[in-house]
Amino acid sequence: xxxxxxxxxxxxxxxxxxxxxxxxxxxxxxxxxxxxxxxxxxxxxxxxxxxxxxxxxxxxxxxxxxxxxxxxxxxxxxxxxxxxxxxxxxxxxxxxxxxxxxxxxxxxxxxxxxxxxxxxxxxxxxxxxxxxxxxxxxxxxxxxxxxxxxxxxxxxxxxxxxxxxxxxxxxxxxxxxxxxxxxxxxxxxxxxxxxxx
Numbered sequence: 001x002x003x004x005x006x007x008x009x010x011x012x013x014x015x016x017x018x019x020x021x022x023x024x025x026x027x028x029x030x031x032x033x034x035x036x037x038x039x040x041x042x043x044x045x046x047x048x049x050x051x052x053x054x055x056x057x058x059x060x061x062x063x064x065x066x067x068x069x070x071x072x073x074x075x076x077x078x079x080x081x082x083x084x085x086x087x088x089x090x091x092x093x094x095x096x097x098x099x100x101x102x103x104x105x106x107x108x109x110x111x112x113x114x115x116x117x118x119x120x121x122x123x124x125x126x127x128x129x130x131x132x133x134x135x136x137x138x139x140x141x142x143x144x145x146x147x148x149x150x151x152x153x154x155x156x157x158x159x160x161x162x163x164x165x166x167x168x169x170x171x172x173x174x175x176x177x178x179x180x181x182x183x184x185x186x187x188x189x190x191x192x193x194x195x196x197x
Contacts, residue, residue, distance in 0.1 A: 020106035022170055027056050027099050029117075035063065056101045056112050059139060068092040074099075074115045075140030075147045085179075087149050089133075090191040092122040101139070102169045112139045114173035116165045118155065121190045132156045133189055134165040138173045148178035148194070154187025161186075 028034060035053035048066040055061040055074065064071040064086060071088045072095060096118035103112045115137050123129040132155040140147030151168035155161040168184050179196065 020104040022102060022104050024166070025056065025101050025103055025112075027054070027061075027101065029053055029061060029095060029097055029099055031063070055099065056103070057110070059101075059112055061099065063095070068094075070095050070119075072117065072135075072137070073140070073147055074117075074137050075112075076142050076145050077140060077147070078145045085148070086195040088192070089119065089121045090193065091124060094120050096120070102166065102173070111141070114139055114150065114169035116162075116169060131190055134161050136165050136168045136173065136184075138176050138178065146178050148176070149183055149192070150176045150181075151184035152186070152189045152192060154189050158187060 031051065031053070035051040037049050037051050040049040041047060046067065048064075051063040051065070053061040053063060059075050062073040062077060064073075066086075069088045069091075070093055071086045073085070098118070100116040101112040102114040102116070103110050105111075117135050117137065119133045119135050121131045121133060123131065134153040134155050135149055136151035136153065137149050138147050150173050151165065153161050153165045153168070158164075164186050168186075172184060179194070183192075
């Protein structure tokens with residue numbers, strides 16, 4: 001019995017060492033203060049721009065803007081360029097001024113693995129009505145460079161939205177296979193799509 005107990009105890013300690021503490025930290029996203037435009041439309045070439053913005057401890061937030069729609073990428077994109085993938089709502093939309101980063105801390109190492117970011121989506125029939133959605137995204141790490149939207153949670157009229165978004169982030173983001181796994185959607189969320197170029 002004793003010889004069986006020691007390996008089980010060691011296995012439990014190894015699992016505890018691998019699972020770090022998860023917490024939230026917040027950063028601002030202000031296009032005018034926190035971002036640099038690195039590409040934009042020339043005159044007569046439409047209304048689009050690509051911006052690199054400060055994020056969490058060196059993890060950037062990249063914004064693709066096209067015709068009043070936004071696609072955001074959190075972390076390090078493949079090949080240093082986020083334009084290979086576009087993820088956004090079909091309707092006109094904008095991103096919130098605060099980004100919530102879900103961070104796993106092991107000792108002195110803190111790694112952001114997911115973000116929760118509020119998006120505001122226009123209603124084509126009534127411009128005074130907007131739908132609020134919490135977008136949950138996987139943060140692309142320097143080595144894997146795999147980031148995308150993991151879940152969408154309807155926030156309008158949903159007092160549990162923040163808790164639901166954190167649950168998706170904590171349970172799904174790290175192991176989510178971008179372009180293969182199906183996003184989690186909670187509530188009647190406006191149309192959202194991914195286009196791989």
